[in-house]
Amino acid sequence: MTNNKKPIFIYAPALEQYHYPADALFDTTRAVKTRELLMSLGLLNAAHAAEAICVPATVKELQRFHSTRYLRILQEAAQGKLTQESRRMGFGTSDCPVFPDMFDYARWACGATLTGANLILSGETDIAFNPSGGFHHAKAEKASGFCCLNDLVLACMRFVDAGKKVLYLDIDAHHGDGVQDAFYATNQVMTVSLHESGQTLWPWTGFENETGEGSGLGYNVNIPLPIGIGDKIYLEAFNKIVIPLVQAYRPDVFVLQLGMDTLAGDALAHLELTNNAPAAIIEQLLGFNKPILATGGGGYHAENTVRGWALAWKVMSGQDNVSDLALGLGGVMLQSTEWADGLRDRVLPRNRKHCEGVEAAVQATIRTLVSQVFKYHGL
16 A cells, blocks of 8 residues: 555454364464464564454344344354254354354454454554454355355445445455355445356356346356466466456455465365465555455465465565565474475476466456456446
């Protein structure tokens, strides 16, 4: 950004008390470890960055998107009461297990993201990052994909209620189906999602022809990606589709979901990005000189996710010119022997034949989206 407002890292000490069951793939400690890493590097509470302590979302705030009935049943499920109705709402599955902390954790995560939105709306900051947020699968009355409450929808609604045009950008490997559903019929929020194709990854949605309806036609954009995509063609898709749409839509604010399950080695997805790709996207968004509310999201290789979010913050907060190695960052600090050259990943070797197949598929997707979406925006 070009002003002197401090970027703000949203921190919720209470979230350290809450955990998903031990056998769940969702690791709530990733946000805590990200903060610890940033603190050790001197990238928080510096002259040009700050922290903000959040408060949990109230039931009234949650009711802006979720129904009263759903919130009641969610709280009952947290107390161990499972019924046919609660199971229909998605509770008690392997990806939305029932546990005592489930409601409290979710409302604190929502409160953290809403805190970021409020700090932007008040003019206190132009950059806010909540690594504990990003629950993009939750719907008004349905939990799925480790998501019980949708902090991203609530934040977008908070901005819309304040008269802001929102561009929601989701770079999680999984399609952000809950956010898509919430804004499918409105042009007040443009939703753009780059994700592994629904042909190969849950939730099996997010195809090019899902472009919105009614006044939202053309304002819901999906960029499904093939298995094994690398940084170069991924960023080409971003530059050829997302950048022109941002320029045409001219949003007042970005809401950015920074799932790191796109990174090579993730346990649930099949993309092969390095963390340099999301960092490059953040750099592009900063160039529009608009406020950015960013959250965490997926990421099932904890060490890679922590390093990716730390790098994202470093870029967002304007500290990317500081050498990680000069700060003493290495494998020991990350408690890993896999990589000892700072926050940025090494360039991964690529199979030429595989890359050619991936590029052909992505170019076809680009052509489809240019044909199906750009016409609604004078492009």
